[in-house]
Amino acid sequence: MTAPAIEIARLSKRYRDLTAVDDVTLRVERGQIYALLGLNGAGKTTLIRMLLGMIAPTAGAVRVLGADVPSGDRAAWAKVGYLVEAAAAYPELTVRENLDVVRRLRRLPGTGVDPVGDIIDRLALAPYADRRARTLSLGNLQRLALAKALIHAPALLILDEPVNGLDPAGVAEIRALLASLAHRHGTTVFLSSHLLAEVARLATRVGILHHGRLVGEHDADHLDRHRRRHLRLATRDDDAARAVLRAHGYHPEPAPTGLLLADPRALAEPEQVAAVLVHGGAPPAELHLEEEDLEAFFLRTVAPDAAPELTEAGDA
Numbered sequence: 001m002t003a004p005a006i007e008i009a010r011l012s013k014r015y016r017d018l019t020a021v022d023d024v025t026l027r028v029e030r031g032q033i034y035a036l037l038g039l040n041g042a043g044k045t046t047l048i049r050m051l052l053g054m055i056a057p058t059a060g061a062v063r064v065l066g067a068d069v070p071s072g073d074r075a076a077w078a079k080v081g082y083l084v085e086a087a088a089a090y091p092e093l094t095v096r097e098n099l100d101v102v103r104r105l106r107r108l109p110g111t112g113v114d115p116v117g118d119i120i121d122r123l124a125l126a127p128y129a130d131r132r133a134r135t136l137s138l139g140n141l142q143r144l145a146l147a148k149a150l151i152h153a154p155a156l157l158i159l160d161e162p163v164n165g166l167d168p169a170g171v172a173e174i175r176a177l178l179a180s181l182a183h184r185h186g187t188t189v190f191l192s193s194h195l196l197a198e199v200a201r202l203a204t205r206v207g208i209l210h211h212g213r214l215v216g217e218h219d220a221d222h223l224d225r226h227r228r229r230h231l232r233l234a235t236r237d238d239d240a241a242r243a244v245l246r247a248h249g250y251h252p253e254p255a256p257t258g259l260l261l262a263d264p265r266a267l268a269e270p271e272q273v274a275a276v277l278v279h280g281g282a283p284p285a286e287l288h289l290e291e292e293d294l295e296a297f298f299l300r301t302v303a304p305d306a307a308p309e310l311t312e313a314g315d316a
């Protein structure tokens with residue numbers, strides 16, 4: 001039987017008085033995209049470093065692809081790709097040269113098949129292949145870092161905050177890449193993030209880490225259903241807009257300014273809401289999706305009395 005991609009049993013890490021990771025047990029099945037979700041300081045990086053054998057646990061055990069960590073099992077580690085530091089590259093080498101260094105370190109063939117060319121194509125790095133790394137934008141540097149992690153077609157990819165610092169287009173691109181790796185190549189992905197909306201879109205399974213403890217584990221559709229979202233509408237005539245929306249089966253709620261819509265159908269197809277309003281003679285001046293960020297989600301689920309206002313999508 002194939003071993004799970006990751007097995008973590010009663011894992012803890014203490015630094016003097018501080019318990020950075022506190023008795024965490026979790027398991028990641030092959031083919032999952034598992035996201036470890038937590039606020040800054042929750043212990044995500046510490047857990048990932050233990051997973052990779054970079055720091056020793058105070059207690060507990062880790063197995064990766066069936067091999068104990070730390071382990072001299074080269075065969076298992078040859079199937080793991082990871083990205084845990086800020087994206088780093090040799091600044092004076094080109095993108096292609098940087099990848100060739102990794103190819104040599106990984107002892108991948110340089111003739112016949114071309115792992116460097118392949119990964120440049122797959123990560124859409126071709127336009128930058130002959131540019132020095134120091135001239136790359138943050139987004140392209142991050143893509144180069146991912147290319148380095150992926151050059152040997154790993155079965156398991158471990159990423160600490162892979163979309164940190166990227167603009168929305170870069171975030172969407174990385175999301176699409178990770179989803180296609182999982183769906184088309186069966187790659188297991190384990191990543192950490194503090195971005196609730198991103199994780200809800202990408203992961204198949206989510207673990208919630210809070211002050212070092214795993215306080216919940218959910219399938220991603222659970223998170224999607226329990227994350228608060230609505231459409232906020234601004235119109236010239238709220239009464240007219242409300243009547244049009246009600247006539248089409250929506251349930252608009254008044255807000256201090258404008259209207260809110262939380263119907264699943266409205267969230268799934270905002271353009272349909274706009275079309276209904278335009279045809280009904282009450283066109284929206286503004287219409288945007290607002291969603292809860294991780295901080296608000298935590299406050300609502302961990303400390304329900306202190307639930308704050310929703311913030312606009314993308315502000316998280």
Ligand SMILES: Nc1ncnc2c1ncn2[C@@H]1O[C@H](COP(=O)(O)OP(=O)(O)OP(=O)(O)O)[C@@H](O)[C@H]1O
Pocket residue numbers: 015018019020038039040041042043044045046047194
């Ligand atoms: N080497 C260390 N010595 C002492 N304390 C540490 C050390 N490394 C991490 N910590 C502490 O452990 C806690 C968890 O840190 P960690 O970096 O794992 O969190 P995180 O969830 O990755 O947060 P972030 O997203 O901010 O990196 C923090 O309080 C941090 O200050």
